[in-house]
Amino acid sequence: MLHTRVVDITKEKIELIRAEKFITSNKCGASIYFVxxxxxxxxxxxxxxxxxxxxxxxxxxxxxxxxxxxxxxxNFDNSVVFIEHIKGKIKLGEISILIAVACKHRDQAYxxxxxxxxxxxxxxxxWKKEHYKDGDSEWLEGNPIxxx
Amino acid sequence: xxxxxxxxxRDFCKENFINFNLxxxxxxxxxxxxxxxxxxxNFKDNEGYKKIVNxxxxxxxxxxxxxxxxxISNNEKIGIIPPIGGG
Numbered sequence: 001m002l003h004t005r006v007v008d009i010t011k012e013k014i015e016l017i018r019a020e021k022f023i024t025s026n027k028c029g030a031s032i033y034f035v036x037x038x039x040x041x042x043x044x045x046x047x048x049x050x051x052x053x054x055x056x057x058x059x060x061x062x063x064x065x066x067x068x069x070x071x072x073x074x075n076f077d078n079s080v081v082f083i084e085h086i087k088g089k090i091k092l093g094e095i096s097i098l099i100a101v102a103c104k105h106r107d108q109a110y111x112x113x114x115x116x117x118x119x120x121x122x123x124x125x126x127w128k129k130e131h132y133k134d135g136d137s138e139w140l141e142g143n144p145i146x147x148x
Numbered sequence: 149x150x151x152x153x154x155x156x157x158r159d160f161c162k163e164n165f166i167n168f169n170l171x172x173x174x175x176x177x178x179x180x181x182x183x184x185x186x187x188x189x190n191f192k193d194n195e196g197y198k199k200i201v202n203x204x205x206x207x208x209x210x211x212x213x214x215x216x217x218x219x220i221s222n223n224e225k226i227g228i229i230p231p232i233g234g235g
Contacts, residue, residue: 053154053155058227126232126235127230139230142230144231145229
């Protein structure tokens with residue numbers, strides 16, 4: 001079971017409670033929440049906020065493709081996956097991405113959670129622009145998008 | 149055709165897109181050349197911007213990542229997908 005969404009920060013925030021409601025299942029004995037947040041420094045620069053840009057349709061498509069790949073790769077019974085990624089400008093400490101997974105066993109949950117964040121880094125068209133304390137801002141370099 | 153801008157390529161224009169007049173059935177390869185020319189003219193040959201274009205993928209009007217040989221239809225919206233880095 002999969003939930004995916006790009007969350008527009010001008011309308012709402014990413015909230016753990018939504019993920020908890022979605023992944024809670026009596027069939028699963030282990031849940032992992034991966035929460036990405038904005039940190040206060042990068043390359044010796046003081047970061048005060050971050051803007052996330054995304055190609056929304058491709059983002060959702062990539063999440064669905066990664067989910068299908070995970071089924072082929074792991075074939076875990078009854079696993080549940082919740083993914084939300086932010087879009088827009090967020091402050092320090094705010095959530096940029098939430099990946100919540102529930103599986104029958106803990107080793108499966110850890111494996112699946114790690115698989116999703118690593119694949120998203122390679123295949124999901126999202127871009128970050130850092131805003132610094134000195135008033136400057138800069139798009140982060142990133143890596144060319146990978147296709148299956 | 150209309151080039152939709154994402155990520156670092158948004159710095160190429162104040163709008164979220166740039167219009168290009170390309171010949172019918174031009175390829176992504178030709179579009180890439182046209183964008184480089186646009187940068188040479190408008191940004192004094194900015195090497196950083198040219199690097200972004202050369203390392204970008206492109207997305208068709210049907211939201212599919214396409215190769216450099218893909219032929220662009222009349223009035224098709226093509227998205228430029230610079231190197232990614234979300235999460």
